Amino acid sequence: MIAVGTELPEEIVYLDRALLKAYADASGDQNPIHQNEEFALSVGLPNVIAHGMLTMALVGKYVTNWSGGSASVKEFGARFIKPVIVPAGERVDLTINGTITEVNGDQIKIELVATSAGVKVLGMAKAVVIKK
Amino acid sequence: MLAPDSVGRTFAGADSITISQSEIDAFAAVIGETDTSIAPPTFTIRISLDQFQSILTKPEIGLDWSRLVHGDQKFEIFAPVKAGDNLRCSATIESYRVAAGNEIVSVRSDLHRSEELVISSWSTLVVRA
Numbered sequence: 001m002i003a004v005g006t007e008l009p010e011e012i013v014y015l016d017r018a019l020l021k022a023y024a025d026a027s028g029d030q031n032p033i034h035q036n037e038e039f040a041l042s043v044g045l046p047n048v049i050a051h052g053m054l055t056m057a058l059v060g061k062y063v064t065n066w067s068g069g070s071a072s073v074k075e076f077g078a079r080f081i082k083p084v085i086v087p088a089g090e091r092v093d094l095t096i097n098g099t100i101t102e103v104n105g106d107q108i109k110i111e112l113v114a115t116s117a118g119v120k121v122l123g124m125a126k127a128v129v130i131k132k
Numbered sequence: 133m134l135a136p137d138s139v140g141r142t143f144a145g146a147d148s149i150t151i152s153q154s155e156i157d158a159f160a161a162v163i164g165e166t167d168t169s170i171a172p173p174t175f176t177i178r179i180s181l182d183q184f185q186s187i188l189t190k191p192e193i194g195l196d197w198s199r200l201v202h203g204d205q206k207f208e209i210f211a212p213v214k215a216g217d218n219l220r221c222s223a224t225i226e227s228y229r230v231a232a233g234n235e236i237v238s239v240r241s242d243l244h245r246s247e248e249l250v251i252s253s254w255s256t257l258v259v260r261a
Binding site: 013019022023025026027028029052053054056057058060061063064069070071073074075076077078079080123124 | 155158159161162163164165167170171172173174177178181182201202203204205206207208209212254
């Protein structure tokens with residue numbers, strides 16, 4: 001069912017330090033705030049935080065799980081409003097929901113909500129897809 | 133402090149970049165994507181951020197990359213990127229302002245494959261006071 005107001009099924013993915021290291025290697029973003037707790041604390045962060053672009057990439061995967069793969073995404077945007085905090089030895093959740101807010105021909109706009117530990121981490125998150 | 137005359141300037145990348153299958157595979161593996169015939173939607177952020185860094189930290193532009201955080205990000209994808217694509221990058225500094233001591237720079241990245249524009253993306257980068 002594709003209509004304005006349709007809710008996509010919720011998905012929960014988990015992040016840990018190993019995933020942050022894998023994303024750092026895959027993306028080339030080796031900023032120590034995403035890997036080194038001592039450094040993160042020294043710049044005023046509560047702990048190591050996930051790359052905003054890792055969070056966005058995982059939300060992108062949520063979208064493409066529904067819309068039919070990477071080629072279905074035409075637009076994708078988000079604001080990074082709060083960090084995903086990843087303490088050592090823990091798995092933290094990224095809980096993702098989406099709602100269809102516009103259908104324009106074959107283009108479907110989805111508004112996305114992503115939270116971690118109950119805190120909303122992305123703002124104004126939305127994607128436009130053509131479902132395959 | 134960003135040099136005021138740099139706003140509105142477009143910078144062409146020095147070289148084109150060839151996308152390898154192993155880069156796509158590594159990125160896809162992190163997010164659990166098994167179809168690596170094309171790149172995930174946010175894959176090209178690496179190319180764009182690298183180019184922004186090399187431009188914005190030039191001495192005549194003068195941004196302090198070490199205090200930078202990513203404020204927001206948007207992609208428009210006209211065609212998927214795949215292994216073997218040779219991408220030319222250009223970056224434009226669209227706006228700059230200072231708010232509460234934070235420097236806020238909006239930059240756009242355009243990636244072309246031959247003459248075809250494949251992805252435009254917009255990043256807001258914030259240099260914390």
